[in-house]
Amino acid sequence: MNLSAYQRHVIGFHGCDAKVASEVIEKGISLRPSEETFDWLGSGIYFWEHGPDRAFEWAKEKQSRGEIENPAVxxxxxxxxxxxxxxxxxxxxxxxxxxxxLETVMEETGGVIPENRGGDDLLRRERDCMVLNWTLERLKRNGQEFHTVRGMFPEGAKAFEGSGIRLKSHIQVAVREPSCIIGYFRPT
Incomplete structure (x- = not known):
């Protein structure tokens, strides 16, 4: 039994600029994978699993930094x-x-494994990104290729005093194989 073959579907939401959303939904242009060094699930097209509000918040955050003009999902x-x-x-x-x-390889080659950083919730996951990309590439070379990576990300302030629950916690999916995206739609 292949434990990694998920014969199930999830609904994902991607925050972006309205122009990108229109191109994807109306023209069938695929979203581009992210290759940032801090992508906590490694390389891929990122989605919030069943999280349209969080995707829109992300798009608004990008707008406030001047990275996009009109937030959309x-x-x-x-x-x-x-x-x-x-x-x-x-x-x-x-x-x-x-x-x-990886640590051994980096020591032998003089490379450095970066640290995760970015406050209590470590928003910039450079170490996680490197380890996941390295691990998945090594597994691929050994004949086991992964289409998606899925994980839970505890993020944001505590929901209430003494809580372990964070206000922005979410499940994300990084799609490494674009054919896993069956179709796009405009959330209502």
Whole structure:
């Protein structure tokens, strides 16, 4: 049994500029994958799983930084396919040994593994990104290619005093194989 083959669909939401949303929904142009060094799930097209409000908040945050003009959201039906799911201990247990291997490689080559940074919720996940991209590439070379990466991200201020619940916590999906996106839609 292939534990990573998720025969299920999720609805994802992507915050972006209204022009991008129109091109994707009306013209069938695909969203571009992100290759930022701080992408916490590694390279891919990022979606908030069942989180349209959070996707719109993200787009508004990008607007406030001058990165987009008009915030919008694109919805997508996603088949998770072969998913490296960080909500499953089968996959999180892979990461510790993979990190140690990467650490050895970096020591031998004089490379540096970056730190995660960005406050209590570590918004800039450069270490996580490097480890996930390295791990997934190593697994791909060994014949196991992953289509999506899925994880829960605790983010934001505490919901109330003494709480472990964060106001912006969410599940994200990074789509590494665009054919897993069955279709796009405009949320209402």
């Amino acid at each position: 694109v919805g997508a039906l996603i088949q998770l396919g072969i998913c490296f799911d960080l909500l499953d201990t089968h996959y999180t247990r892979i990461l510790g040994p993979a990190f140690k291997e």
